[in-house]
Amino acid sequence: MEFYIITLVKAALIAFVLLTAAAYLVWLERKVLAHIQLRLGPSRVGPHGLLQPLADAVKLLTKEDLIPRDAHKPFYLLAPLLAVSLSLISISVIPFGPEVEIFGYRTYLQLTDLSIGVLVVLAVSSLSVYGVALAGWASNSKYSLLGGLRSSAQMVSYELPLAITVAAPLLLANTLSFRELVDSQAGYYFGIIPRWNIFQLPMPQIFGFIIFLIAAFAETNRVPFDLPEAENELVAGFHTEYSSMKFAAFFTAEYINIMTICCVATLLFLGGWQPLFPAQYGSDFVPVLVNLGAAAVALYHGLNPARPKDRLTLPVVAAVFAGIALLFLVPFLKPILVPLFWFATKTGLLVFVFIWVRGTLPRFRYDQLMKFAWTFLFPVALLNLLATSFLVAVTSK
């Protein structure tokens, strides 16, 4: 009974945090892109546009829900459902922190600790191509069809290098469970260099990490691999004919996928919640310092406001950051929050890279994208795996 309650609480909590994070990821993306592009981004709804996700949700909910006349209805309706539910499934096996004790219960910061978590994520992400392909096919629109076709081909091609690069850290850790993967990355070389998989001997996975990131861009259909929804060629690609909440479902799925893939990258290559440097050098105080620094910056800009309303909003932001900083000092919360902080920071940085790249790079052409996957990414991933397995075999005795 206890197990069910804890699981339900955790599921509700994770779903809530995840959906909120997805909504604010959209806000963040719009803001970061805007500042890259000399714009302000959302700024009307709430202070600094912070309520924009809410407004977007209301807008999408109240929009007319159109179904094209000649659409294949069952599949047309199934596609967004499939997309969003598959994207939610894979997050359930992802751990966010170590085993912790809350109110006397020992539990993992994770919904389910599967011994084959990595495989589940790979399998589910392979399935998610169905959402896109079905949407493209069932809409009965040429633009959607082309978008769906492109996407299926692309996702299938990039699945391969992705899976192969994932195999290398698995060899190093000799496990398929995310939790054990992270545990294997604990500790430091010379007491200072973290044993994360991108640094880990005998074969640092730095190339594997880069290949994984590239494939992840393709897997989530992001620039420069956003061909399925290449706006300038195929209008909106596979979701051209979707409106209202069905469109929102695809949109949410896309952003949850980004977060999932960044979480996976963090777990596989960046040591999950393992801190950057050992606790004896004070790594536990990094979150406090970061948040206090953020508070100081916000306070400074609040006292020297660029706009009149900043005088009111920014000190509030500063107070929030200072409060978070203090939370990290509470002895009872510290063992939970510090690993979460490291995990969230690493994931957040990767997410930022996703947004950054979108603001910078042009888009591949369809055939070039395929060529890139098969003639470059795939062989390099294979070489990386071969080298890793060779070195692991040599050194394991």
Next chain:
Amino acid sequence: MSDTVTPPPVTAETEASAERSTRRRMTLNMGPQHPSTHGVLRVLLELDGETIVRAEPDIGYLHTGIEKQCESKTWQQAVTLTDRVDYLSNLSNNLCYALAVEKLLQLEIPPRAQWMRVLLVELTRINSHLVWLGTHALDLGAMSVFFYCFREREDILRLFEMFSGQRMMTSYIRPGGLALEPPRGWDKAVRRFIDAFPSKVDQYESLLNRNPIFLERTKGVGILPLEDLLDLGVTGPMIRAAGMPWDIRKSEPYSSYEKFDFSVPTRTENDVYARFQVRVEEMRQSARIVKQALEGMPEGPWKADAPGILLPEREKMKTQMEALIYHFKIVTEGYSVPAGEAYQCVEAPRGEIGYYVVSDGTSRPYRVFMRTPSYGNLQALPDMIQGQLIADTIAAMGSMDFVLGDVDR
């Protein structure tokens, strides 16, 4: 161009491939509402997978009848219509029309006005190329370049507003000179812009020309032999990128262009990337011309001495009877132009603009024909993208830099 009529290669190729392939084809209707047709162009694409078997541009959605409308306006009023032909190179159109009408009127334009015209027209070229670069990059998926280009474009539009009171529909260059006296402080404003501009061009270039994805997308795409381009009436940067140094500013200088020192950038690769390079280099050359015009700006009047054609000054109207009469006549019925015909071409950002103006001696044009560069450039589309992918269509269309208003007029 040639006397022998050869069947257009589109149909010839299509028939051959129709025999070869029995697979079902898909007809995709691209436009008239489509994010990257830049206006209301409709392209009928016949696709085999994503390969284009046949492309057929369908124009006319933006037909405004500007040529015909000119006939119901006075010579002076028609200037405002020329703005609206190609809204990105409004001053080039103004200039071309003004030069054609001045040919009929046999007006002598004072050097200051001529130099000012050159300055403004080159700013227009920069403006147009900035819009082209931004949208071209946007089409290829590089979003941010668009905003950087529009930052500088905004500066140019502010300059235009300073001169004429209008950002886009300037109508500033008119038969006989300029519409208004250049505003106070214009030289400082132009100098501030033009000093900063070359480094901005380097910025755009560095965002694109070392980007492997951009190179992949543009190199070797949209090639059509120079002879075909000439047969189809393509002009401007597109033929200069094919290796032909054809520039009216050099070959038939107008408005004192012969006194300026600039080079005509050419490339021989003849692909989308070559067109990109040519246009970026043209921006630099235009900046050079603007600088020269700014530094060597002659003193003197800014409009011709033609009392019956240009409005007299306010002061004179209050003291001289003659001036008052001219003013009344020009305002009520316009000035009449001696019967005859004239053709004038100028090098606009997009290529060669030609105005063929016929007068029957009245105060309204008998006929104004516009040879617009976008029309000729767009004609190359079907041949250029045949056998390529949809994505190449976008790149090729972007490299043509057409404005639909200019095509349909």
